[in-house]
Amino acid sequence: MSEIKIVIAGARGRMGSEAVKLVEDTKHFQLVAVVDHKYEGMRLNQIEGFNADVPVYTDIEKCFFETNPDVLIDLTTPEIGKVHTKKALLYGVRPVVGTTGFSEADLKELQQLTEEKGIGAIIAPNFAIGAILMMKFSQMAAKYFQDVEIIEQHHDQKLDAPSGTGLKTAEMISEVREEKQQGHPNEHEILPGARGANMNGIRIHSVRLPGLIAHQEVLFGGDGQTLKIRHDSYNRASFMSGVKLAVENVMNVDLLVYGLENIIE
């Protein structure tokens, strides 16, 4: 496999620092630079905890222009992730985006841009292979159980709610689930939000607590039975085999791929 030149945005973060290790440890990956909102002009190995001798940029366009990467791995914030993804496509750099919090309109806009530019991008709300299977199994189960609620649980530093995984699961379930108004027709919330967010009639409940990393349970209810499908990520290393797969695959696609379930067999 030929070498893939990579820029990581958000390299100092919880996910980004794990991605730096992945790129350093993968023979056919080469880290050429990182993007952060501070430390312009420094080398990454001047920042505590990092060994890679690559430049740190605060201006992503300057970074693309000077380092000419093949792939951008973005692990930043919902707001900045969108800007980075657009700029990558404009500069002919293939984005692999783990950043969550993109709206449907954002995804549509990015899809149009990939089509215009004829360049591939992968946006993956969850890189953990177990989480992809949890979503696929939930989609299978939804053919048989119309009544379903999603409980996603994350660490308390998370910015977006519901999680990207929760939204993607509801979307995948909606593709096969027969429309149904769940719960009692006259139910009402004494406290607003008590029944969670509502996506196509599917309730999504978001829990945020210190001590958690990323966890989701999809609960199905039927006549005299329940089915629970659960996935837990106990560390950020759990996401890295999916990041590797996405970087390798983005080199061979010329459209927007939303979700790793579209590239794993």
Ligand SMILES: NC(=O)c1ccc[n+]([C@@H]2O[C@H](COP(=O)([O-])OP(=O)(O)OC[C@H]3O[C@@H](n4cnc5c(N)ncnc54)[C@H](O)[C@@H]3O)[C@@H](O)[C@H]2O)c1
């Ligand atoms: N797809 C997945 O499997 C997966 C897994 C975990 C987290 N995530 C998502 O990844 C993102 C990052 O999560 P995290 O827990 O690592 O967050 P974090 O807060 O630890 O890291 C975010 C990083 O972005 C950097 N940053 C902020 N503003 C920036 C800017 N303007 N320019 C460049 N860098 C900037 C910060 O310095 C920080 O290093 C979130 O959106 C999260 O939801 C996705």
Ligand SMILES: O=C(O)C1=N[C@H](C(=O)O)CCC1
């Ligand atoms: O830690 C986070 O933040 C995570 N975000 C993703 C999401 O929103 O689904 C995936 C799991 C971790």
